[in-house]
Amino acid sequence: MSWLARLAAGAPAPVYPVIGEGAQPRVERLFASAALERAQSPRAAALLLVSGNIPEAHREALDRVHDQVPRPRLGLHWEGDDGIEERLLDAWRTLCAGATGDADRLPDEPPNPWEGEGDFGQGGEGMMGGVPYGRPMAMTGEDVRDGLELDRYTARVGPFAPMLPPGLVLEVTLQGDVIVACDVLSPPYPQPEDADDPALCAARMLRLLGLPGPADRLIRGGAAHAIGARRAIPRGLGRLENAGDARMRFADALRGRNGGAADGIFDTLIGLEWSEAALALASVTPSALRQAALEVA
Amino acid sequence: MATLLVIAFWTAASVALALALSRLQNRTSAPQAAPFLGGGTPDTHAWQRYHFRAYTMTLLFIAFEMEMMFMYPWAVVFVSEGLKAMAEMGMFLTILAVGILYGWREGVFRWE
Known part of the structure; x- marks a missing residue:
């Protein structure tokens, strides 16, 4: 572990919380701790904390958020048991030490693939008529x-x-x-x-x-x-x-x-x-x- | 020749640095390239035309800027002309103030 990684491991752990059913108050109380940083987006996080029950209909959304945390990342589940702060800090230290972390859950393919049509490859005719990457313009x-x-x-x-x-x-x-x-x-x-x-x-x-x-x-x-x-x-x-x-x-x-x-x-x-x-x-x-x-x- | 060499050296150095950095960094995956909507998805691209409603600001700018533009040469003439120049400036400012009052009524000073 380099001195730079050791220094990073001492910083507050950047965690993005995914809050499920019945978990809101305990997660909010957890993040009042100075040892944890509640990231405002997955991009700013290294750890994903999933707490409470997530309905089946929202599994895909959860996977999307999981994949939006940049690699290396670690996901943790918390059902309200003690010692979560220590678990999160341990995970953060593991990542700083060079762990590869979790793999992607969704396929690494653009949701709307490149069409390759039109004057500029925008997949359609005219300036606004195209559907770049298969997604229409506003x-x-x-x-x-x-x-x-x-x-x-x-x-x-x-x-x-x-x-x-x-x-x-x-x-x-x-x-x-x-x-x-x-x-x-x-x-x-x-x-x-x-x-x-x-x-x-x-x-x-x-x-x-x-x-x-x-x-x-x-x-x-x-x-x-x-x-x-x-x-x-x-x-x-x-x-x-x-x-x-x-x-x-x-x-x-x-x-x-x-x-x-x-x-x-x-x-x-x-x-x-x-x-x-x-x-x-x-x-x-x-x-x-x-x-x-x-x-x- | 020496200048060209210096330019070539720094160009090569910056390209090498950029390549090294791009290899160091993790490649962005497709889900990471999508906009973050808390698990949601967008219907359209985020590139959109919106109006920043500059017209009220423009009115205010013209009212004050014309005032200042006239005041600089006026300050020079004022020394020789005295009270007459003062009265003229007073009339000019009064006319501009009507514009400012109109703007006020239209809510120029209210940030939206």
């Missing part, structure tokens, strides 16, 4: 703000997106980063009551606001000390009947109070920017969000 549609004809980007996000609750799959259509259409394809996974803990709810929002330090402090039972975090949440964001807006729900969570139902939260997402939508979804408790998603899914 086509125009009316913008929700002023009716300009602009390109629309449709994608399914989740079930393991770091900015969305675990299990939630949204089919969103974006213009720029403004959401113009949004459908719930799969509701968030059921989580234990513990996931509605106001400290965890506030910590999720703080993390989305780019304040992981205060979020970790809150989870460890201390005060957030996040000056101005409340004002960073736009006023009126995700406003619901009888439950106020996201800013109010955040303030309530900091005071140790939980919000009520989240009916209609998905209707408030249209016209929001992507970052605001993630914040609005995180502002309600996981149980209320699951209930609201089950009603519209």
